Amino acid sequence: MVLPPSAADRCNKQEKVAAAPPAVREIAWKAQNRLHNRYRSLLRKGKLKTVVNTAIAREFAGFLWAVNREITRTGVAAR
Secondary structure: OOOOOOHHHHHOOHHHHHHOOHHHHHHHHHHHHHHHHHHHHHHHOOOOHHHHHHHHHHHHHHHHHHHHHHHHHHOOOOO
16 A cells, blocks of 8 residues: 655654755655656556666656755765
């Protein structure tokens, strides 16, 4: 069973979330919502799980690229 993303999920990881810059948090939340909805939508359409997981992984790579770009642009160093 796939559960929807919720604000409670964000609260459980408060320290990690608070450590990230606001722009990165926004990208991450957008990614969580979009990928969750996309995963469920593709499964409902009858796609194979392996195909769905590959599609989600490709989109996730795009979000990682966006986060990296934001970190590089703002000059925030990784710890």
